[in-house]
Amino acid sequence: MKRVLTGIKPTAENLHLGNYFGSIKYMLEFQQSGEYDNFMFLANMHTLTQLHNSEDIKKNTLNLIRTYLASGLDPQKTTIFNPAKIPAHAQLNWVLSCVTNIGYMKRMHAYKDALAKNTEENITVGTFCYPILMAADIILYDVDYVPVGKDQKQHVEYARDIAARFNNIFKPDFFKLPNPWIQQSLATIPGIDGRKMSKSYNNYIGLFDDDKTIFKKTRAIPTASIPVQEPKNPDECNVYNILKLFLSDDEDKNIREGYEKGGLSFKEVKDLLYEKLVEFIGPIRYKSSEISDEEILNILDQGTNKAAEISSKKMLEINRLVGFDF
Ligand code: ADP
Numbered sequence: 001m002k003r004v005l006t007g008i009k010p011t012a013e014n015l016h017l018g019n020y021f022g023s024i025k026y027m028l029e030f031q032q033s034g035e036y037d038n039f040m041f042l043a044n045m046h047t048l049t050q051l052h053n054s055e056d057i058k059k060n061t062l063n064l065i066r067t068y069l070a071s072g073l074d075p076q077k078t079t080i081f082n083p084a085k086i087p088a089h090a091q092l093n094w095v096l097s098c099v100t101n102i103g104y105m106k107r108m109h110a111y112k113d114a115l116a117k118n119t120e121e122n123i124t125v126g127t128f129c130y131p132i133l134m135a136a137d138i139i140l141y142d143v144d145y146v147p148v149g150k151d152q153k154q155h156v157e158y159a160r161d162i163a164a165r166f167n168n169i170f171k172p173d174f175f176k177l178p179n180p181w182i183q184q185s186l187a188t189i190p191g192i193d194g195r196k197m198s199k200s201y202n203n204y205i206g207l208f209d210d211d212k213t214i215f216k217k218t219r220a221i222p223t224a225s226i227p228v229q230e231p232k233n234p235d236e237c238n239v240y241n242i243l244k245l246f247l248s249d250d251e252d253k254n255i256r257e258g259y260e261k262g263g264l265s266f267k268e269v270k271d272l273l274y275e276k277l278v279e280f281i282g283p284i285r286y287k288s289s290e291i292s293d294e295e296i297l298n299i300l301d302q303g304t305n306k307a308a309e310i311s312s313k314k315m316l317e318i319n320r321l322v323g324f325d326f
């Protein structure tokens with residue numbers, strides 16, 4: 001059975017549509033098909049590169065798992081786990097750091113982005129080595145597919161390269177080479193300002209947003225100043241670019257015709273987007289409010305035990321290969 005694994009960082013209280021469509025939705029599809037061995041974890045170890053407040057990390061972690069469950073992830077079909085409780089993640093991270101050149105790491109987008117905002121002296125070693133830990137998270141489980149947004153594609157490709165490098169040095173075909181899983185139409189979900197939807201740009205529509213907030217955010221999406229009767233290009237309209245995530249083929253066809261013929265106002269599409277968002281987010285928000293901390297901790301415990309069993313076996317073999325057997 002092919003294996004799928006992904007994770008989201010608990011960096012904020014509220015996940016957003018980009019996280020849903022760039023990560024959770026794929027996992028729901030894999031789960032639904034019944035043909036894959038599914039793993040979805042919380043990337044708390046990676047969060048430590050951004051957040052140094054234990055209370056916030058704990059609160060965000062509970063909300064992250066709550067969102068996984070309220071979105072439809074079923075712990076019987078998808079193993080939900082906590083990597084910080086599994087020593088093999090940090091152990092493999094070290095082994096991989098010893099076969100990775102600094103020059104390769106310097107080419108990573110995430111490091112370049114950090115450099116654009118900060119001097120090298122002020123970037124933590126954790127931020128610099130972030131992709132190594134991510135590679136460990138993945139290859140420890142001999143994963144086939146890693147569903148992510150386009151921003152994470154390079155990291156998954158790195159995980160593939162480093163797995164190949166390790167295999168080349170220590171044992172051919174030892175680690176499975178992972179593949180990013182990205183659907184073109186979901187690769188980068190736009191935020192309300194048209195840039196990539198992201199927690200850090202504050203341009204997101206959150207999965208816990210209440211109806212009033214959703215209304216305000218949809219109204220705030222900038223649109224071109226074209227008179228109602230004039231034809232418009234839907235692909236250039238950010239309201240449409242978010243709305244299309246929720247449209248059936250027929251609805252999409254009608255809306256596109258409305259734009260192209262003219263006569264459809266931006267206010268009408270914003271009203272429709274508001275309706276669709278309330279219909280989509282309302283049940284997730286409601287279901288998550290029904291899930292207790294205790295239920296989450298139980299699910300995490302069980303999932304973590306299962307993941308630890310798999311990864312500690314793999315780590316034993318890694319230790320043998322590198323010469324740490326006694
Ligand atoms: P953020 O970018 O908001 O900090 P994360 O880095 O925690 O979010 O992302 C978790 C997952 O969600 C990753 O797989 C990432 O690629 C995906 N993702 C985040 N934002 C988007 C987006 N705007 N479009 C598509 N996927 C996204």
Ligand code: TRP
Binds near residue numbers: 008009134152
């Ligand atoms: N780097 C990912 C992000 O920012 C989170 C992550 C950590 C991850 N380890 C992973 C995603 C392993 C997929 C697989 O979103």
